[in-house]
Amino acid sequence: MKTEAQFENADVNMARRSFLHYAGAGMAALSVLSAASCKKDHSKPQMTTGIDIGATGDLAILNYAYALEQLEAAFYINVAAHMYTGASDDEIALLTDIRDHEVAHREFFKAALGTHAIQALTPNFSSINFSSRASVLGAAKAFEDTGVSAYNGAGYLLKSADxxxxxxxxxxVEARHASYIRDLISPSSFADSTVIDxxxxxxxxxxAQVLAIANGYLTTKVSAINYGYKAY
Structure with missing residues (x-):
């Protein structure tokens, strides 16, 4: 049986092999933005605790997304490496697919941001019992619903169309994950009133709302103070 580290290495290699195909025009655009930001004389950021996503427009929002994808990838790597008791073959296959998607998302942002990327975060999953289906799926629901709401809540802040x-x-893709997890917990709950208006x-x-949730699962706390939000 593969160890967690072996799962991680295999997933990173998979994500990197598909990166150029996945990134497309957005990667080229980010290179231009990164180069431009290096030439600017930014004011000294405010002092914060933990890791701050930064104050520079699109780069800050991309680092915000990168932080969330780091957390989701770490969670599903744990799920796949320590599958809960009683998981069906379909559940194992699809949760492994979700792991691969989240790792690909994480690696995309890491490679695209380059030297502008925040550091690797340290998750804290002590509140999750990875041998319990209810505990794992409950956490997965929280991560996926939060991820969807995060992208929808921050998308308007992006200036680049790419x-x-x-x-x-x-x-x-995150919404597909959320729907699947929700239906595993409670059939037909994929689009109920708790997530759809x-x-x-x-x-x-x-x-601020999203980071307050995410930081509950992170040893390394993330803030957006320099961007203008109180994160925790």
């Missing part, structure tokens, strides 16, 4: 397109592609649209959450 980044907005990429965010739309990723959030649509009266107009049939996903409910967004602000950066």
């Amino acid at each position: 980044y907005l397109l990429l965010a739309g592609k990723i959030v649509s 009266s107009n049939g649209m996903d409910k967004p959450q602000s950066i």
Whole structure:
């Protein structure tokens, strides 16, 4: 049986092999933005505790997404490496697929941001019992619902049309994950009123709201103070 580290290495290699195909125009656009930001004389950021996503427009939002994808990838790597008792073959296959998607998302942002990427975060999953189906799926639901609401809540802050397109592609995958997890827990709950508003649209959450949730599963806390939000 593979160890967690072996799962991680295999997943990173998979993500890197598909990266150029996945990134498309957004990667080229980010290179231009990164080069431009290096030439600017930014004011000294405010002092914060933990890791801050930064103050520079699209780069800050991409680091915000990168932080969330790090957390989701770490969670599903644990799930796949220590599958809960009683998991069906379908559950094992599809949760492994979700792991691969999240690792690909994480590696995309890491490679795209380059030297502008925040550091690797340290998760804290002590509140999750990975041998319990209810505990794992409950946490997965929280991560996926939060991820969808995060992309929907921060998308309007992106100035680059290329980044907005990429965010739309990723959030649509996250919504597929959320629907699957929700139906595993309670059939037909994939689009109930807790996540969909009266107009049939996903409910967004602000950066501050999302980081307050995410930081509950992180030893390394993430803030958005320099971007103008109180994160925790």
